[in-house]
Amino acid sequence: MLDNSDLNAMQENFPFWEDLNKEEKSTILEGTIRFTHKKGAIVHEDRNKCTGLLMVKTGQLRIYIISDTGKEITLYRLFERDVCVLSASCLIRNITFDVHIVAEKETTMLRVATDVFKTVGSVNPKVLDFTNELVSSRFSDVMWVVEQVVFMSFDKRLAMQLLELSAIEQSDTLSVTHEALARDLGTAREVVTRMLKRFQDDGIVALSRGGITITDHDALYQLT
């Protein structure tokens, strides 16, 4: 059952909500459930299994692609109030790729079933406008990934990633593995380890068993 806070979240984060009539609202509410995934749980992994539109209430999702050999690259992350459209890519014609979604923290989300969204979208163009704008946003996110991968040197990309994770965690101490950084950046763990050691030699980070501490924020920022 949805509670008042779920209803508020939908009101606040679905810009089309006020344009729905009473019937459309109740169709969507009936097709929506709230659920929680533990840290590390796979939320979505197959295009053919259309998970539905996901709204993050609390927690954090990582959206990534994965190769046949298990190599990964992170496309973007979603946080509180963000809505994931690619988990409902079956809604969208011409999306031919598949993304995977993992909960990076314990994450509570609302899921609007795909067919409900389709039904309301077919009569209310504001609903379609919303999904189309989301698609364009994610397209822009992915273009940013292309620019980073193709145009930027790896030291710069790693520095940017450490600063981003530090901003997300609001801490200079990151409990992130070299493996996880490699998955974010689409490279091999050894490449991350080598560059982190260089950063450590330069006095920018301190490496420990538990993770990475940024010891010179300014120097790291200079690299970006």
Next chain:
Amino acid sequence: MLDNSDLNAMQENFPFWEDLNKEEKSTILEGTIRFTHKKGAIVHEDRNKCTGLLMVKTGQLRIYIISDTGKEITLYRLFERDVCVLSASCLIRNITFDVHIVAEKETTMLRVATDVFKTVGSVNPKVLDFTNELVSSRFSDVMWVVEQVVFMSFDKRLAMQLLELSAIEQSDTLSVTHEALARDLGTAREVVTRMLKRFQDDGIVALSRGGITITDHDALYQLT
């Protein structure tokens, strides 16, 4: 002035054409011009300068991004009957990146002015459906580029590119420079030259001043 063949092209390649009323059709026709760019001409380069929706009548366009330092990577190519939506990205909310477009052959295209498309799109949802589906298609194209860049080895990418250019030109003799291949693949010319020399040593291609000849199609295909 538009001629009958232009009108046919619009009828055939705009799937919304039959859903337009007479007035909407004439609004679009009045906002459409035909023009031709010579091989090598820049067709579009600045997001703020919204070129409009482009439909290729004859010829070939290359859509790419470029870094501050002039490095490029090709996102996709458009051929006869294809429609370019990113040249009208000002139409689309949340597209925050910029693409460049060059005519790779002498190219004749129709351009529908952005404001005309906006006007008709605001009253006819089929027009918006069309642009949204185009955005999703190009998003899928770009995801394919990400997969290639991040997941595939360079020999494989170069082999795929040579086979693709050979299919486009319907010839095993390609008048393409190492520089142009580097721009397609988002790498440095030296990297292309080194790999082509390896291909030549392996008897797969023959390099000459004028270009590249694929001498062993099967072996090239085996690499992909």
